Amino acid sequence: MVDVGGHMPERRIKDHPVLEFERGNEFYFDYEGKKVKAYEGETIASALYADGLRKFTESKLLERPRGFFCAIGKCSSCIMSVDGVPHTRTCVVLAKEGMKVENQGARPKFPFIEVEKGKRLERDIGIAIVGGGPAGLTAAIIAAEHGADVHLFDEGDKLGGQLVKQTHQFFGSHTEDAGIRGIHIADELIERAQELGVEFHNRSTVLGFYPERTIAVERDNRFEIYNTEGIIYATGAIENFLAFENNDLPGVYGAGGVQTLMNEQGIVPGEKVLMIGSGNVGVIVSYQLIQAGVDVVEVVEALPEIGGYQVHASKLRRAGVPINTRHTIKKALGEEKVEGAIVQKIDENWQPIEGTEREVECDVICIAVGLHPDNEFLRQAGCEMEYIRELGGYVPKRTEDMRTTTERVYVAGDSAGIEEATVAALEGKIAGAALTEEVYGSSKELEKKKEEAKKSLEQMRMGPYGEAPRQGVKMCTVDEEVC
Amino acid sequence: MTVVICRCEDLTEDDIVEAIEKGYDELETLKRHLRMGMGPCQGKSCIPLAERILCRETGKSPDDIREPTSRPPNKPVPFALLASEEVDDHE
Amino acid sequence: MSDYKSTGVISLDDIEVPSDERLKAGPVVIIECVENIPCDPCVAACPKEAISMDIITDVPDIDFEECIGCALCVTECPGLAIFVVDCSYSDEKCKITVPYEYLPVPDKGEMVYALDKRGDRVQKAEVVNVRQSGKTYGITMEVDKGNVWSVRGLEVME
Numbered sequence: 001m002v003d004v005g006g007h008m009p010e011r012r013i014k015d016h017p018v019l020e021f022e023r024g025n026e027f028y029f030d031y032e033g034k035k036v037k038a039y040e041g042e043t044i045a046s047a048l049y050a051d052g053l054r055k056f057t058e059s060k061l062l063e064r065p066r067g068f069f070c071a072i073g074k075c076s077s078c079i080m081s082v083d084g085v086p087h088t089r090t091c092v093v094l095a096k097e098g099m100k101v102e103n104q105g106a107r108p109k110f111p112f113i114e115v116e117k118g119k120r121l122e123r124d125i126g127i128a129i130v131g132g133g134p135a136g137l138t139a140a141i142i143a144a145e146h147g148a149d150v151h152l153f154d155e156g157d158k159l160g161g162q163l164v165k166q167t168h169q170f171f172g173s174h175t176e177d178a179g180i181r182g183i184h185i186a187d188e189l190i191e192r193a194q195e196l197g198v199e200f201h202n203r204s205t206v207l208g209f210y211p212e213r214t215i216a217v218e219r220d221n222r223f224e225i226y227n228t229e230g231i232i233y234a235t236g237a238i239e240n241f242l243a244f245e246n247n248d249l250p251g252v253y254g255a256g257g258v259q260t261l262m263n264e265q266g267i268v269p270g271e272k273v274l275m276i277g278s279g280n281v282g283v284i285v286s287y288q289l290i291q292a293g294v295d296v297v298e299v300v301e302a303l304p305e306i307g308g309y310q311v312h313a314s315k316l317r318r319a320g321v322p323i324n325t326r327h328t329i330k331k332a333l334g335e336e337k338v339e340g341a342i343v344q345k346i347d348e349n350w351q352p353i354e355g356t357e358r359e360v361e362c363d364v365i366c367i368a369v370g371l372h373p374d375n376e377f378l379r380q381a382g383c384e385m386e387y388i389r390e391l392g393g394y395v396p397k398r399t400e401d402m403r404t405t406t407e408r409v410y411v412a413g414d415s416a417g418i419e420e421a422t423v424a425a426l427e428g429k430i431a432g433a434a435l436t437e438e439v440y441g442s443s444k445e446l447e448k449k450k451e452e453a454k455k456s457l458e459q460m461r462m463g464p465y466g467e468a469p470r471q472g473v474k475m476c477t478v479d480e481e482v483c
Numbered sequence: 484m485t486v487v488i489c490r491c492e493d494l495t496e497d498d499i500v501e502a503i504e505k506g507y508d509e510l511e512t513l514k515r516h517l518r519m520g521m522g523p524c525q526g527k528s529c530i531p532l533a534e535r536i537l538c539r540e541t542g543k544s545p546d547d548i549r550e551p552t553s554r555p556p557n558k559p560v561p562f563a564l565l566a567s568e569e570v571d572d573h574e
Numbered sequence: 575m576s577d578y579k580s581t582g583v584i585s586l587d588d589i590e591v592p593s594d595e596r597l598k599a600g601p602v603v604i605i606e607c608v609e610n611i612p613c614d615p616c617v618a619a620c621p622k623e624a625i626s627m628d629i630i631t632d633v634p635d636i637d638f639e640e641c642i643g644c645a646l647c648v649t650e651c652p653g654l655a656i657f658v659v660d661c662s663y664s665d666e667k668c669k670i671t672v673p674y675e676y677l678p679v680p681d682k683g684e685m686v687y688a689l690d691k692r693g694d695r696v697q698k699a700e701v702v703n704v705r706q707s708g709k710t711y712g713i714t715m716e717v718d719k720g721n722v723w724s725v726r727g728l729e730v731m732e
Contacts, residue, residue, distance in 0.1 A: 017677045018709045060522075061493035064485070073558070076523035077490055087523055087559040119567035169652035169710070171613035173630050179615035179650055181709075208555020216555060223564040241528040243496055243536075248487040291676060305579040310609050311653025313582030318727035320693025325580045372531050379553040387545045393531060394550050422612075463610035463631030 011050040013266045017291050018167045018181065021266035029099040036101075041157075044090035044101055045071070045078045046265040054250040054337040056080060056090065058106040065336050067250025071257035073155050073205075074238055074374075080104055084111050091260075092155060121224040125151050127435055128215055128228040130206050130377060133161020135413025135424040136234035137189040139432030144196035146446050148436045151226065152193065153201045153217060159193075160186030161236060163421060165259035167288055171309075172422040172460065182421060183263075209380040213408055230408035230435045233378055234428060237371035237392070237414035242276060245331040251338025255285045255368035262292050270364035274341050275299040276329050279307035280420075282368030283316055283323075289366075290319050297362055300327040300343050302350065309465070330357060332365055341365055373415045381406045390472030391417025397478045400454060401434035402427055405478075410435050417476070419469050423460050429453040488536070489529035491522020499533055503540045510534065511551045520551060523559045583691045584608065586723060592638040601643025601660035601669070605634050606726075607653060619650035645671045645714075649707035658714075659722050668722045669702060671714040679704065679711055680730050688717050689727035696721050699728070 013021060024040025031048060038047035045056065045068055055065040056078045069077035073092035082088040083100050086108035090101070126149025129136045136152055137159065144150045158164065166182025194200070204219040213231055217224040239254035241247070251270065253261075255277070258269050273294055275286045278301035286296045299316065304325055306313045313323060326346055333340035345356035372393035379385060383396040383404040395417045396404040402412050412431040413424035433450035437443075461470045486496040494517055507516045510533060519533060520526025534548055556565075576585035584606045592602045603624070605616070610631045617625050617634065624640035625647065627633075645658040648671055660669040670688075680686050680701045688699040696717075703714035717725045 015677055017675050017679075059487075059490065059493045062485070064487075064493070066490065069490075070528075074524065074527050075490065076559070079523060079559070085561065089523075089559070113561050113563035119564065169615075171611060171652050173612070173614055178613060179618075179652055205558045205560070207557055207560055210555070218556075218558070218560050218564060221564065223560075223567050238527045241490075241532055243486045243488060243532055245484050245486055248485070248490055293677070306582055309611050309653065310578055310582065310584070311607055311611070311651075311655040314578075314584055314606060314691065315654050317582040318689060318691055318693055320689070323582050374527070375550075376525065376553040376557050379550060380555060385550065387548070389545065459630050460612050462629060463612055465609070465611055466631065 011052070011267045013262070013268060013292055016266075019183075019263060019266070023266070027097040029095055029097060029101060031101045032103060038095035042095050042265055044080070044082065044093050044095045044099070046091075046261060046267055047095045048090070048101070049261065050267045056250070057104060059248070060106045063106045064248055065250055066248060067337070068253065068261070069257055070239060070254050071260035075254075081108060085113075086110060094157060119222050121222060122227070123225070124227045125149060126229050127151065127232065127439065128153065128226055128230070129232045129234060129432075130215065131161065131234035131236055131413070131415070132156070132159035132200070132202070133234060133236050133413060133424065134163055134185070134189070134421045135236075135428035135431075136161065136232070137186075137193055138425045138428035139232045139234060139412055139435075140193045140198045141189065141196060142429050142432040142446075142449060143436045144193065144198045146433075146436050146440065146443065148440055150198045151201060152198050153204045153206050153215070155203070155205050157203055159190050159200060159202060162256065162259075165256070165263040166421065167263050167291070168284060170422065173456070185421075206377070209377050229439045230410070231381075232410040232412055232428075232431045232435055233381075233415055234411070234413045234424070234431075235374040235377060235415040237418055238374050239367065240370045240372055242329070242367050242369050244329050246334070247332060249332045249334055249338050250336070251334065251363055252332055252365045252367065255281050255366050258364070258366050259285055259288065263288060268292050268294050269366070270362075271295060272297050272362040273364040273366050274329070274343070274360050274362040275366050275368060277301060277307070277368035277370070278303075278313065278323055278325070279368060279370060280309060280312060281371070282366075283308040283312035285366065285368060286316050286321060287312065287319070290321070296321045298343070298360060299323040300329060301325045302328050302346060328352065329365065333359070338363055338365055371414065371418045373417060375415055378404065378409070378411060378415065381409045383409060383411075386476050388417065388472045388476050390468040391419075391476070393418075395476050397476050399480050400430075400477060401450070402431035403434060408435065408438060417469065417472055423457065423469070426453045426457040426460065430457070488532045489517075489519045489522065489526075491524050491529075492518045492520075494519055494529070496536065499536050500540060503537065508537065508541050510537065510548060513537075514551045525553070525557050526551065578608070590636055596638045597659070597661045600662045601645070601658050602638055603636060603641050603643060603645075603647060604657045604659055605636060605655060606657070607634060607651070607655040609633070611653075613652060615650045615652060616647045616656060619647040621646065645705070645712050646707075648673050648712040649705070649710040654710075657726060661719065661722060663716070666719060667716050668719045669714050670717055670722065670725050671703070671712050672725075672727055674711040674713045674728065675709065678730055680713060680728070684730075686715065686731060687729040688715055688721065688725040689729055690724040691726050693727065695729065696725050699725070
């Protein structure tokens with residue numbers, strides 16, 4: 001169903017080899033006086049993207065076009081005015097019938113909002129878990145299994161974190177969840193947590209940490225304060241960005257953003273994608289793009305070797321995708337959106353080799369150059385941090401129990417160091433068990449589960465790909481007494 | 484040539500390098516001088532990039548660089564919500 | 575060892591292959607997984623316990639004499655790195671089973687392009703079997719015997 005009058009191809013995926021997109025009711029909202037089609041469950045940004053919009057806002061000084069970028073509410077490149085409220089992150093707000101969406105321009109006017117009475121909520125709760133991905137969910141499950149009062153906070157409408165974008169079968173042990181696709185692992189974990197009575201606070205934006213252990217939350221336009229007995233931060237990671245000319249042009253997206261758009265919302269990002277980075281994220285997302293019917297024209301990698309698993313790279317090569325190591329992106333081409341790219345060879349000292357510039361035809365440049373831990377709340381909580389290259393950035397010092405240097409503040413998953421989903425789930429289990437012990441008292445069973453998880457974690461970090469995280473974790477793990 | 488480092492505050496690589504040359508050679512001082520990382524995203528993508536530029540320009544190692552202070556709110560939130568006073572009864 | 579770390583293309587030097595006698599005796603598995611990644615569903619998939627590992631980061635250890643070439647592991651490998659070749663099929667032709675997760679899925683009897691490890695078309699081939707497990711297919715093609723070590727993928731004709 002191509003829009004009448006436009007020449008945009010249909011961006012919504014109909015048939016997919018792995019996923020089924022059950023779209024809700026069709027409706028329309030208003031964008032700059034134009035009617036835009038959306039389906040129930042689509043975010044404002046996704047519906048606009050499917051409609052062909054590429055420029056979502058303008059930067060505030062240089063007035064450069066800005067588009068969709070991270071797609072998970074972290075980067076604020078997609079902020080628009082929604083029903084009169086500027087700075088609305090359109091990638092995390094669901095489209096609603098009759099909604100009025102406008103470009104907010106480089107320097108938006110802020111409306112006067114009347115303070116409504118009875119808007120604030122304050123509650124004393126047991127354990128708060130921030131982030132509903134694999135780490136947060138497993139932490140919630142083990143704590144709830146042992147009678148804790150568990151509250152799980154997540155910004156999204158649906159929990160599961162980045163698992164819900166993972167359409168490939170998982171690696172790891174068949175006794176855990178290997179061979180199962182991430183999307184199904186998420187469903188199972190969510191169901192289990194629900195059965196156990198974990199209170200889900202979805203659509204809840206956690207705004208900050210306050211002493212002793214209070215968190216502030218915004219949910220459905222209400223300010224909420226939760227005084228907790230203990231907190232586990234499982235806030236995940238943020239994608240690394242890359243410095244190159246025109247890197248802010250709409251069409252330059254993070255790999256996670258592409259996955260959200262494509263695998264969660266069922267919308268293809270474009271027709272021809274240039275992938276920057278050959279780590280596991282880069283090669284997996286490339287494969288998923290091909291599965292969605294998108295052409296991956298090339299993968300470029302600055303290192304002399306492919307970063308991701310050989311099996312993923314081989315899969316891509318069999319699909320005819322070239323992987324060029326010792327290459328980098330020099331420049332994105334285009335005025336209002338990406339219309340191509342210049343790639344270039346680099347030498348052993350990472351310096352571009354002149355005369356090797358080459359133009360690549362593409363409408364999307366996908367950045368997959370790693371992730372760094374989302375550690376803001378940990379810093380606010382006063383946790384001692386350390387830069388660990390092997391774990392992707394600044395991470396909190398922690399015990400083997402995942403306890404930070406701040407009392408009753410725990411960490412799990414990518415916010416403790418960039419690894420992968422199975423590791424995150426195991427760390428969640430450990431943190432959940434340990435905090436439950438600290439708050440509610442220990443039990444033999446809890447202790448046993450915690451030690452089993454530690455053993456599995458150790459096994460996951462064996463092998464050549466486990467070398468870096470193994471070293472990294474060693475460097476930031478401290479003794480019980482220090483914490 | 485526009486290489487954007489801080490998307491929210493529109494800072495380019497040249498802006499950062501220039502500030503470092505002036506002596507703002509820590510993430511905290513860069514933040515205060517340029518508003519780097521103080522926009523709606525609160526430094527989620529610019530800080531690691533700026534950190535790399537700092538290392539390159541000053542010869543520091545990432546171990547020597549401290550991340551700037553993080554303060555709530557981490558996400559854009561209308562002041563009206565923060566100013567709300569009455570407390571709901573727990574439903 | 576080949577330069578697969580920079581190309582993503584595995585060569586015969588990198589992997590364990592069955593003896594000529596074993597190849598002639600019937601269908602047998604070829605596993606192109608060389609990196610000690612933490613993964614073991616192939617071990618659980620094998621009904622003959624022909625694939626083993628001591629620890630999860632081991633490379634799969636294959637007992638070619640025990641393998642019956644059933645191809646159950648082909649669709650269970652998350653890395654899509656397992657194939658089955660059958661050189662006992664005829665004098666000129668062999669059968670190759672590859673994992674497949676794209677659309678459209680070819681039908682039995684359909685002609686497809688057989689692809690090599692770089693995605694280049696090697697020959698036209700007939701699909702002789704299609705087996706589905708979850709969302710992954712094991713597609714068996716009939717290819718020239720000379721292409722037994724090159725064909726590892728397929729492309730549906732327009």
